[in-house]
Amino acid sequence: MSGQHHGEPEPYPAIRTKAIESLLIEKGLFTGDAIDAKVQAYEKDIGPMNGAKVVARAWVDSGYRERLLANGMEAISEMGFTEPQGAELIVHENTRAVHNVVVCTLCSCYPWSVLGLPPTWYKSFAYRSRVVIEPRKVLKEFGLELDDSVEVRVWDSNSDIRYMILPERPDGTESMSEDELAELVSRDSMIGVARAKTPAQVR
Amino acid sequence: MNGIHDMGGMHGFGPIELEENEPVFHEPWEGRVIAMRRTIPDVSNPYGGRFLIESIPPDLYLKSSYYERWLLSFEDALLRKGLITAEELDEKTRFYRENPDAEVPRKEDRELAKSAGETLSIESTPNEHDGSGIVPRFGVGDSVKAANINISGHTRLPKYVRGRVGTVVKIYSAQDIQDHVPESEKGPQPVYSVRFDGRELWGDSAEPNQNLYIDMWESYLEPDQGATGGLDQ
Numbered sequence: 001m002s003g004q005h006h007g008e009p010e011p012y013p014a015i016r017t018k019a020i021e022s023l024l025i026e027k028g029l030f031t032g033d034a035i036d037a038k039v040q041a042y043e044k045d046i047g048p049m050n051g052a053k054v055v056a057r058a059w060v061d062s063g064y065r066e067r068l069l070a071n072g073m074e075a076i077s078e079m080g081f082t083e084p085q086g087a088e089l090i091v092h093e094n095t096r097a098v099h100n101v102v103v104c105t106l107c108s109c110y111p112w113s114v115l116g117l118p119p120t121w122y123k124s125f126a127y128r129s130r131v132v133i134e135p136r137k138v139l140k141e142f143g144l145e146l147d148d149s150v151e152v153r154v155w156d157s158n159s160d161i162r163y164m165i166l167p168e169r170p171d172g173t174e175s176m177s178e179d180e181l182a183e184l185v186s187r188d189s190m191i192g193v194a195r196a197k198t199p200a201q202v203r
Numbered sequence: 204m205n206g207i208h209d210m211g212g213m214h215g216f217g218p219i220e221l222e223e224n225e226p227v228f229h230e231p232w233e234g235r236v237i238a239m240r241r242t243i244p245d246v247s248n249p250y251g252g253r254f255l256i257e258s259i260p261p262d263l264y265l266k267s268s269y270y271e272r273w274l275l276s277f278e279d280a281l282l283r284k285g286l287i288t289a290e291e292l293d294e295k296t297r298f299y300r301e302n303p304d305a306e307v308p309r310k311e312d313r314e315l316a317k318s319a320g321e322t323l324s325i326e327s328t329p330n331e332h333d334g335s336g337i338v339p340r341f342g343v344g345d346s347v348k349a350a351n352i353n354i355s356g357h358t359r360l361p362k363y364v365r366g367r368v369g370t371v372v373k374i375y376s377a378q379d380i381q382d383h384v385p386e387s388e389k390g391p392q393p394v395y396s397v398r399f400d401g402r403e404l405w406g407d408s409a410e411p412n413q414n415l416y417i418d419m420w421e422s423y424l425e426p427d428q429g430a431t432g433g434l435d436q
Contacts, residue, residue: 019295038238105211159418
């Protein structure tokens with residue numbers, strides 16, 4: 001890696017990774033540019049902006065919203081996204097009465113095609129252990145306080161089904177375009193640990 | 204396996220630490236590891252990538268970051284498959300430690316890479332059944348009890364639901380069982396979305412108005428005898 005300064009030894013995982021990549025390329029398991037292309041795709045092509053477009057479409061198009069809630073895979077493929085690692089994508093809608101939140105307690109399953117790679121907190125032991133037993137306390141740490149009258153549904157993604165949350169459309173957004181609406185849709189709101197932003201929060 | 208990875212409901216891991224504007228990868232090696240593993244996904248067969256991560260000794264698992272666990276399990280997969288030897292890996296590691304400016308070779312031999320990838324793919328065992336025609340044993344609304352399965356191999360049934368009673372809320376299409384079960388029990392099964400009331404899982408410690416939904420392969424479930432007036436001891 002070229003970014004290292006002299007005199008500062010590279011960390012062990014970086015050295016070990018180079019050793020493995022070097023051996024596998026020498027043995028012909030893959031080419032260097034195949035790995036470059038994948039890294040590039042993870043960094044640039046997939047990410048929560050894809051999910052945000054899906055959510056914004058569902059907010060402005062009730063027919064699309066229904067298709068999204070009925071069959072997530074088909075609905076995201078209408079917008080050109082696919083979920084190669086999972087058989088199904090299930091979308092749950094947050095409302096005033098029901099709040100959904102997603103976790104994978106056993107590893108860190110996550111809908112890569114619509115949200116990209118998961119953030120560190122999603123993979124943390126604290127989140128994986130706690131959100132199933134004390135979701136309200138965990139959501140509060142994200143700044144989201146829910147009244148006791150709101151039902152909290154925690155989805156533990158332990159099979160090949162991936163879950164995404166359709167957050168509630170904020171008030172005062174009636175005149176906004178689909179592109180403007182997409183900017184209100186944060187990654188965290190599609191995992192269910194936040195609400196969508198208000199227009200004032202993105203200004 | 205009843206491993207450290209099965210952490211749903213555990214205490215002691217502290218607050219959630221949030222990072223604003225987090226990059227996709229914090230270090231370039233993280234992207235290389237995940238890209239390599241997903242370029243040759245069959246490398247983890249027949250164990251499965253998740254099992255190899257779960258097999259990391261618990262103290263090391265807890266000390267390692269997410270991508271360090273991918274790296275450890277990737278290395279394990281390569282050694283188990285015999286694609287590299289421990290000796291050549293250690294030798295190469297020594298080389299890059301002593302020559303920090305040495306570049307990773309870039310041999311762009313597409314044909315070789317293609318044939319090596321195909322060799323790996325053949326070693327994975329595709330499923331023979333497509334799951335169609337399987338009749339689910341349980342219906343929506345049924346009261347079901349999560350089985351008390353404690354196998355030392357891979358399972359997707361976490362400890363915190365075992366023995367607990369829930370309700371079937373949806374029947375999904377069949378999925379292959381991923382657990383390390385005998386060959387005769389492999390193949391597709393109906394998968395159910397099962398709802399567990401917070402109080403059933405956590406007793407008086409449950410928060411108000413809290414439900415947990417989890418995907419359950421059919422072999423993870425038993426009829427709830429208590430609900431039908433049968434024995435429930």
